Amino acid sequence: MTRTSSSRLKLALRAILLLLFGWTLNVLPRRLVVLGPPQTVVTRNPKMGVHTRLTDEVEEWKIQRTLALVREMGAPWIVEYFPWAYYEPAKGRRDWGHADMVVEHALNQGLKVIARIDFVPQWARPEETTFRYLDRDHYPDYANFLHAFVSRYRGRVGHVVIWNEPNLSFEWGYRLPDPEAYTELLCQAYARAKDADPEVLVLAAGLAPTMAPPGSEWGMDDLVFLQRMYDAGAGACLDGLAIHAYGFTFPPDDLADANQVNYARAELLREVMVRNGDGHKPCFITEGGWNDHPRWTKAVRPYERIAYTIRAYEKARQEWPWCEAVCLWAFRYPWPLKTYQDYFAFVTPEFIPKPVYVDVVRYARGQPYEYLESGP
Amino acid sequence: MTSPQARRPGALRSALATLRRRWLWVLAALLVFLWLSRRAADVALGPDATWSQVHESKVLRVGMDASYPPFEWIDAEGRFQGLDVALAEALAARWDVEAQFFDVHFDGLYDALRTDKFDVIISALPHDRMLTRDVLYSHSYLNAGQVLLARTDAPPIASLEGLDGRRVAVELGAQAHQLARQLARDRGLSLEIVARQESNEVLAALAEGAADAVICDRVTAYAYMQQAPLVQVGPPLTDEPLVIAARLDATTTIREINAALAEWSQDGTLEGFKRRWFQDSF
Numbered sequence: 001m002t003r004t005s006s007s008r009l010k011l012a013l014r015a016i017l018l019l020l021f022g023w024t025l026n027v028l029p030r031r032l033v034v035l036g037p038p039q040t041v042v043t044r045n046p047k048m049g050v051h052t053r054l055t056d057e058v059e060e061w062k063i064q065r066t067l068a069l070v071r072e073m074g075a076p077w078i079v080e081y082f083p084w085a086y087y088e089p090a091k092g093r094r095d096w097g098h099a100d101m102v103v104e105h106a107l108n109q110g111l112k113v114i115a116r117i118d119f120v121p122q123w124a125r126p127e128e129t130t131f132r133y134l135d136r137d138h139y140p141d142y143a144n145f146l147h148a149f150v151s152r153y154r155g156r157v158g159h160v161v162i163w164n165e166p167n168l169s170f171e172w173g174y175r176l177p178d179p180e181a182y183t184e185l186l187c188q189a190y191a192r193a194k195d196a197d198p199e200v201l202v203l204a205a206g207l208a209p210t211m212a213p214p215g216s217e218w219g220m221d222d223l224v225f226l227q228r229m230y231d232a233g234a235g236a237c238l239d240g241l242a243i244h245a246y247g248f249t250f251p252p253d254d255l256a257d258a259n260q261v262n263y264a265r266a267e268l269l270r271e272v273m274v275r276n277g278d279g280h281k282p283c284f285i286t287e288g289g290w291n292d293h294p295r296w297t298k299a300v301r302p303y304e305r306i307a308y309t310i311r312a313y314e315k316a317r318q319e320w321p322w323c324e325a326v327c328l329w330a331f332r333y334p335w336p337l338k339t340y341q342d343y344f345a346f347v348t349p350e351f352i353p354k355p356v357y358v359d360v361v362r363y364a365r366g367q368p369y370e371y372l373e374s375g376p
Numbered sequence: 377m378t379s380p381q382a383r384r385p386g387a388l389r390s391a392l393a394t395l396r397r398r399w400l401w402v403l404a405a406l407l408v409f410l411w412l413s414r415r416a417a418d419v420a421l422g423p424d425a426t427w428s429q430v431h432e433s434k435v436l437r438v439g440m441d442a443s444y445p446p447f448e449w450i451d452a453e454g455r456f457q458g459l460d461v462a463l464a465e466a467l468a469a470r471w472d473v474e475a476q477f478f479d480v481h482f483d484g485l486y487d488a489l490r491t492d493k494f495d496v497i498i499s500a501l502p503h504d505r506m507l508t509r510d511v512l513y514s515h516s517y518l519n520a521g522q523v524l525l526a527r528t529d530a531p532p533i534a535s536l537e538g539l540d541g542r543r544v545a546v547e548l549g550a551q552a553h554q555l556a557r558q559l560a561r562d563r564g565l566s567l568e569i570v571a572r573q574e575s576n577e578v579l580a581a582l583a584e585g586a587a588d589a590v591i592c593d594r595v596t597a598y599a600y601m602q603q604a605p606l607v608q609v610g611p612p613l614t615d616e617p618l619v620i621a622a623r624l625d626a627t628t629t630i631r632e633i634n635a636a637l638a639e640w641s642q643d644g645t646l647e648g649f650k651r652r653w654f655q656d657s658f
Binding site for chain 2 (some may be wrong): 127130168170175190218292294295297298299301302303305306335337339340341348352354355356371
């Protein structure tokens with residue numbers, strides 16, 4: 001064998017080894033988290049739900065664990081936030097990796113997904129504006145993104161929520177809340193979503209429950225905002241209404257009152273719908289609940305939170321036929337926020353169930369409570 | 377001509393002088409380098425518009441969510457009250473300006489700061505490591521984490537391990553409750569957890585002798601210690617440093633805030649604020 005042919009042989013052997021190595025990498029399981037067999041939710045109350053917060057959860061096993069805990073709690077519904085800016089960082093360039101992961105795991109756990117969509121990418125807003133700033137010129141961009149989202153998850157994500165709390169200036173890019181402008185956005189989004197999937201239910205945004213006085217720089221009364229939406233033609237652009245039903249310091253059985261922000265304020269929003277000929281459309285509580293921060297003036301004691309939470313689920317089941325789901329804020333955060341928000345959670349970032357979770361599980365299973373004195 | 381013996385002390389002196397001169401040069405160079413670095417940082421970040429604005433307008437605009445007594449709330453007459461309000465007013469007085477308060481929901485504080493609705497956030501604000509590229513934080517003026525308090529009129533508890541076989545009172549379902557369970561599990565402590573629904577019931581459990589110690593946050597601890605013979609055992613069990621935030625270019629503002637906090641920490645001003653505002657905090 002000549003020296004040249006010997007070196008060729010060595011080169012060929014090296015190439016084969018390299019190919020073998022590459023093939024090995026390819027056949028090794030790339031996915032460290034497996035979906036597992038499809039699950040179903042066992043519960044005595046099919047309206048139970050939570051708002052998960054998987055937006056910034058990177059690790060797949062944590063997404064899966066979170067959703068498994070939701071299922072084990074007995075809640076068939078989740079609301080999840082899909083920030084437009086995350087999935088379309090440049091116009092027309094979309095990356096669905098994270099959204100696919102969340103939807104896939106949620107469905108595998110037997111959960112129904114309501115998708116909230118907002119958060120404006122940098123390319124769709126002027127410099128030095130916040131992520132909630134969207135002007136009319138870019139409404140079609142939002143609607144196009146929604147079309148892409150609904151197309152991708154057709155038959156898997158059945159509900160989309162257009163924007164979040166547009167009656168707050170903070171959620172409207174620090175501009176005065178504008179129900180007519182929001183309705184224009186809603187109608188453009190509705191048309192494009194229906195183009196993508198006529199079966200998808202388009203929900204108008206959950207409004208922040210507030211009694212802000214007329215002309216307030218910070219927000220607009222939610223009942224006023226909703227009526228002005230209807231006056232602007234929103235009735236033709238929504239299949240249902242998302243509602244934010246926070247109880248703050250009031251028990252869930254306190255009566256609805258236009259001068260009070262409590263859980264039953266949901267009934268007043270419902271009345272606006274009925275008054276405007278939308279009584280046949282459903283509502284979905286996409287945020288709500290109670291907070292047990294030790295000092296926040298809008299919080300309750302931890303034992304009260306447990307009792308109120310369970311009663312809120314039960315009230316919707318017994319008394320609110322127009323309400324299809326009660327998704328309370330918020331199941332778990334990826335990391336401690338170290339603010340009052342941590343005291344809304346059902347489970348810590350380390351997956352330690354809080355007492356409210358423990359007793360809600362028992363409610364859903366019809367078992368005696370661990371923390372509350374009387375059983376369901 | 378001098379002899380070598382006579383020359384040696386002179387040579388030594390000369391060598392030492394040279395060495396001293398060299399060190400002086402090194403020191404001078406170091407000082408110049410530090411000064412230039414600081415100037416370069418200032419130039420890179422731009423001038424502190426916040427500091428200029430506060431002094432030109434003679435107003436320090438403070439953002440807070442005034443729904444967190446004893447840190448901040450609005451009283452029946454519509455006045456801002458609380459430790460953070462006192463802190464802001466003290467800063468304003470130090471800078472010879474007026475403090476003006478803006479009540480903004482906690483979720484909107486950072487965006488409002490960014491859009492120049494106010495100059496600083498003073499609102500029982502926890503340090504957030506995720507935002508250190510977006511805002512400047514001051515040094516902490518309070519660690520509001522959980523602490524262990526033990527009765528001084530009972531057999532002493534010198535450390536967490538001393539809790540073994542003892543009774544610890546917590547508020548039912550609160551963070552302290554979870555922490556007590558976690559301590560028992562992780563450290564293998566035989567701990568009897570006495571859970572009560574309200575903060576005052578926790579204190580009552582101690583007074584009745586139903587518990588030897590209590591776990592609560594640092595703010596509640598101030599109040600408990602005013603009303604019962606209790607002592608804090610060891611450092612805080614969890615950390616929750618509270619800070620002041622300003623826009624990213626507000627380097628001078630934050631430097632001045634830190635200087636004030638350091639001074640007030642030394643002379644007892646901060647401690648005075650805490651005692652005044654936390655004594656009835658539950």
